[in-house]
Amino acid sequence: MTGPGDPAFMWEFRCEQFVFARLAEEQAAAEQLLPGDRELAIARWSAIAFAAAEHTIYVTAKPGNEGIQSAGRCYTCPPVHGVPCVTMCRLARIWAHHPDYQPAWNEYLENVRGTLVLDTWDVVASAGFWNMRLRDYQAALTKTSEEN
Ligand SMILES: [Zn+2]
Numbered sequence: 001m002t003g004p005g006d007p008a009f010m011w012e013f014r015c016e017q018f019v020f021a022r023l024a025e026e027q028a029a030a031e032q033l034l035p036g037d038r039e040l041a042i043a044r045w046s047a048i049a050f051a052a053a054e055h056t057i058y059v060t061a062k063p064g065n066e067g068i069q070s071a072g073r074c075y076t077c078p079p080v081h082g083v084p085c086v087t088m089c090r091l092a093r094i095w096a097h098h099p100d101y102q103p104a105w106n107e108y109l110e111n112v113r114g115t116l117v118l119d120t121w122d123v124v125a126s127a128g129f130w131n132m133r134l135r136d137y138q139a140a141l142t143k144t145s146e147e148n
Pocket of ligand 1: 055074076081085086087
């Protein structure tokens with residue numbers, strides 16, 4: 001039986017709670033900035049906040065006002081994206097320097113780099129799949145023209 005006394009209680013919400021706590025700090029800091037800087041900081045904050053909101057774990061009300069229940073998955077992502085979902089884990093990485101950050105949230109990025117056919121770091125370095133595939137296509141064209 002799980003409950004508030006169980007150290008694993010609500011484990012699935014820890015990442016999103018971390019992200020929303022950092023966002024609250026950033027919002028408060030942004031509101032103290034001078035005009036111009038404030039609008040830029042608020043725009044950055046709101047973009048991240050809306051992305052985070054769309055990747056929180058869905059919660060339903062139990063029948064008969066018996067409390068709330070975790071749906072055990074992201075509101076937006078398919079179950080294959082894990083709990084917490086990959087998007088929430090990547091957002092947490094913004095504050096990887098924070099003492100409450102858990103490297104396990106991004107273990108895939110930190111420890112498995114280079115062992116998969118599709119390396120997310122390559123997609124980042126290429127600024128998206130389009131540029132990555134365009135580079136591959138152009139390299140293939142160059143190779144073909146050199147062979148002919
Ligand atoms: Zn998600």
